Amino acid sequence: MNKKTIFITGTSSGLGKLTAIHFAKLGWNVAATMRTPEKETELTAYDNIKIFKLDVTNVDQVNSAVNDAIATFGKIDVVVNNAGMGSYGALELAEESTIDWQFAVNVRGPINVIRKFLPHFREVGGGMFINISSFMGVTTAVPLGSLYNMSKFALEGLTEGLYYELKQLNIELRLIEQGGSKGNNFVHSVIWNKNENIKAYNDLENKVGHMMASTPEDQLDDPQTIVDAIAAQATGESNQFRTLVGEAGKGLMALRSSVPIEQYLETIASNYK
């Protein structure tokens, strides 16, 4: 049987790196992409991982990375749109450039990658896109996250909408919706929107900051459960369109589906009174 190949964005850290290593250990070829390959020291140890430079917001780099990965491996079977960043803080305080960057990385990035892979997937008769969303893509969970929510809700809409045009081409779509996980460093990819001259949001900022800093590690999920959810889709063990991973997201979705939206919003808001 031919070796399968997975192409992953944002493999310099966190979930992307763990996913690259997991698939390398499963015996897949891995096209691991990142903005700064020159800094990478861990993934270089695996013979079946090849690293390609890729900032998902840069269409020229998307073209080069995808062309080079296809030239290296011949065929790509699964693409994981994992690269992401989070902009938190009140919308009023956000820089114009931060608002654009949130959309550019989390929404335009996957669009760039998907559009570049479609001719290849049509040529080889199919493929799979696994888009890394969040439970923040299906519900709101915390104040001051509107821009991040916007980006992941958009990724969810994009993925669901694409289903109808890609089904006939044997191109599959999946969404993974997780929350924070143990030892994850997404906080390094977060921009906080602040403005010292506007105090109206200070109280909420303090409460949200306290909640984020004080979440005990044992209440966070094992990141391997997220990697396993990705692997279950890529290997065909599961064919679930949406996989919600982790207790926090499941609890929020159970609440959201059991009460009117007004009650849901007030319940979340009441945690920050």
Ligand SMILES: NC(=O)c1ccc[n+]([C@@H]2O[C@H](COP(=O)([O-])OP(=O)(O)OC[C@H]3O[C@@H](n4cnc5c(N)ncnc54)[C@H](OP(=O)(O)O)[C@@H]3O)[C@@H](O)[C@H]2O)c1
């Ligand atoms: N951790 C959480 O709490 C959480 C919860 C739900 C969903 N998620 C989602 O899970 C995914 C992975 O995040 P993570 O938890 O593993 O956090 P992470 O360790 O911060 O990983 C984010 C990755 O995205 C990369 N990235 C950022 N901007 C990029 C760009 N323009 N082009 C290419 N790569 C870029 C980062 O690379 P650099 O090193 O170059 O910055 C890094 O490799 C993201 O889509 C995130 O939204 C995370």
